[in-house]
Amino acid sequence: MDYPIDISVKPEVTGFFDPQTHTISYVVKDPASNSCAIVDSVMDIDYAAGRITYEHADELIKFVEDNGLKLEWLIETHVHADHLSAAPYIQEKLGGKIGVGEHIVTVQNVFGKIFNEGTEFQRDGSQFDALFKDGDTYEIGSLKVFAMHTPGHTPACMVHVIGDAAFVGDTLFMPDGGSARADFPGGDAATLYDSIMKVLALPDETRLFMCHDYGPNGREIAWETTVGEERKHNIHVGEGKTKEDFVKFRTERDATLAMPNLIIPSLQVNMRAGEIPTDDDGNPMLKVPVNGL
Numbered sequence: 066m067d068y069p070i071d072i073s074v075k076p077e078v079t080g081f082f083d084p085q086t087h088t089i090s091y092v093v094k095d096p097a098s099n100s101c102a103i104v105d106s107v108m109d110i111d112y113a114a115g116r117i118t119y120e121h122a123d124e125l126i127k128f129v130e131d132n133g134l135k136l137e138w139l140i141e142t143h144v145h146a147d148h149l150s151a152a153p154y155i156q157e158k159l160g161g162k163i164g165v166g167e168h169i170v171t172v173q174n175v176f177g178k179i180f181n182e183g184t185e186f187q188r189d190g191s192q193f194d195a196l197f198k199d200g201d202t203y204e205i206g207s208l209k210v211f212a213m214h215t216p217g218h219t220p221a222c223m224v225h226v227i228g229d230a231a232f233v234g235d236t237l238f239m240p241d242g243g244s245a246r247a248d249f250p251g252g253d254a255a256t257l258y259d260s261i262m263k264v265l266a267l268p269d270e271t272r273l274f275m276c277h278d279y280g281p282n283g284r285e286i287a288w289e290t291t292v293g294e295e296r297k298h299n300i301h302v303g304e305g306k307t308k309e310d311f312v313k314f315r316t317e318r319d320a321t322l323a324m325p326n327l328i329i330p331s332l333q334v335n336m337r338a339g340e341i342p343t344d345d346d347g348n349p350m351l352k353v354p355v356n357g358l
């Protein structure tokens with residue numbers, strides 16, 4: 066298979082685990098310059114208190130500053146339903162462009178309705194600095210990246226392949242974690258399977274970096290594996306599992322899952338590229354649509 070970038074270049078990848086949401090944020094550095102990108106940052110929220118803070122984002126900012134890096138991109142692999150993005154907060158401090166998949170428009174339309182957003186809520190992705198199409202390439206310094214559309218978990222999911230490292234978002238979990246749910250609006254198990262196969266068509270030695278890890282069966286939190294490991298050992302799609310097996314299993318499992326704790330604040334913030342919505346007086350305010358989800 067031909068890829069539009071050199072997938073042998075090895076970026077320096079540093080993961081930052083957020084224990085509240087089990088999210089891993091990444092700083093990805095060009096080995097040939099000081100340029101870097103942040104993938105899937107997290108803003109802290111105490112939802113019961115309606116309080117937002119920035120400990121996790123400040124840790125990322127400190128790392129970038131301490132290492133003298135230049136932030137070029139803030140990448141969202143998708144509109145997360147379990148944590149809030151800190152991209153605008155980090156952008157204000159460090160610059161960089163916020164990028165997401167072009168199918169954000171679908172997500173904005175669906176949730177714009179559910180949250181009864183008015184006409185001032187643009188559903189054209191214009192809150193983001195860049196909207197990626199399947200196969201689009203961009204640069205982090207001299208490092209070439211390509212974005213792969215990988216719908217199924219959500220319509221706007223993308224996997225970013227940065228040299229030999231792929232940031233899989235919620236397309237895959239670690240081999241013993243399997244895969245993410247496919248039952249959110251616009252999600253689809255069969256589509257997710259096809260997207261996973263696209264990722265697993267990358268060379269065996271490709272490093273894969275997860276967006277989440279829950280440490281199944283008491284193992285320590287981990288976030289890095291390879292295509293080869295996933296192909297052999299992934300409990301949902303690894304060797305011997307068919308698409309039919311996957312769709313049946315995924316659909317049955319999803320029917321048993323509760324909504325993520327932070328889905329209501331997460332969607333409202335993340336579909337706005339991480340900006341907190343405001344009420345008519347300009348005060349930051351979140352809604353709860355009753356029986357809307």
Ligand SMILES: [Fe+2]
Pocket residue numbers: 143144145146147218235245
């Ligand atoms: Fe997700």
